[in-house]
Amino acid sequence: MYKQLIRPLLFSFDPEKVHYFTFSWIKRLHRLGLSGLLNKLGNIEDSRLEREVFGLKFRNPVGLAAGFDKDAKLYDELGDLGFGFVEIGTLTPKAQEGNPKKRLFRLKEDQGLINRMGFNNEGVYTATHRLTKVSQRVSKKNRLIIGGNIGKNTATSPEDYTADYLECFMALHPYVDYFVLNVSCPNVSSHAKLNDKDYLIELINAVQEANKGFEEQRPILLKIAPDLNTIQLDEIIDLVKGTELDGVIASNTSMNREDLKVSNNRLEEIGNGGLSGKPITDRSTQVIKYLFDKSNGSFPIIGVGGIHSAQDALDKLDAGASLVQLYTGFVYEGPSLIKKINKSILNKNL
Secondary structure: OHHHHHHHHHOOOOHHHHHHHHHHHHHHHHHOOOHHHHHHHHOOOOHHHOEEEOOEEEOOOEEEOOOOOOOOOOHHHHHHOOOOEEEEEEEOOOOEOOOOOOOEEEEHHHOEEEEOOOOOEOOHHHHHHHHHHHHHHOOOOOOOEEEEEEOOOOOOOHHHHHHHHHHHHHHHOOOOOEEEEEOOOOOOOOHHHHOOHHHHHHHHHHHHHHHHOOOOOOOEEEEEOOOOOHHHHHHHHHHHHHHOOOEEEEOOOEOOOOOOOOOHHHHHHHOOOEEEEHHHHHHHHHHHHHHHHHOOOOOOEEEEOOOOOHHHHHHHHHHOOOEEEEOHHHHHHOOHHHHHHHHHHHHHOO
């Protein structure tokens, strides 16, 4: 029903407006006591789906990637849809509007999206206020795992980048189960510095040191781009080992525009931004396999990028991912994709 009736209607409107419209309707259904209806769309309760990764117990291995619920407005409702975990953010210390609109574009021919949102969010303290409900979830069996994806404000000067990450880390620490350092988004300023190895070591060590100050430490992951070459991926492996990071998310959006079905004129009209969806399916899987094989599986990998079918998810798990995340595939395929993936995992006894 989603692909035949709902998606064509939604896709007739501006992508960003539709995003917030969908938010409001999911929220409304939940408030009307129809969470059971949402639950039937994508949820499967089966202990065989449970996974323990970086010390956390996930009720199933299918999560929602950062960028969908930036401000922690919908995590419980999204959990009702069947996700095993939801990653909020990217959050920055101060609220910011992000890049000028229009900044989100569909590539229907390619089943992809291009975005240059620019870390638009209401700020980390607004999110923590909403997340105070987390104490009510702790006692629940098979509770939803929440990740916190953090970044820097656009206006922050280079010498204060680390301070921005630390501010978000300290504020969110009581409310999320794991952290993701987003240093690979192509839509923020000073992208080059955020990918400099020496700076990454400085940033990760600072966050690790802050983590040690808490009685209960949180797993810390790094989100990387799919466009890295093998030399850069080798550096990531060394970085993870050297800084004792808990894992990697592979991968973020891509700047590559090769082999797309959409016209060059349309791409020029859209302009810059990160590409997600089907066009990066194979590349993100290749990155996962390279990291897993070259590191001998020494750290967990969350696989994300172009998962539009159960087979896409299985391919990433087979390549070495411990968990997977959806975003663009969730937009194109709807909530039933969650159930299809989990059913396929059960059928394969993964």
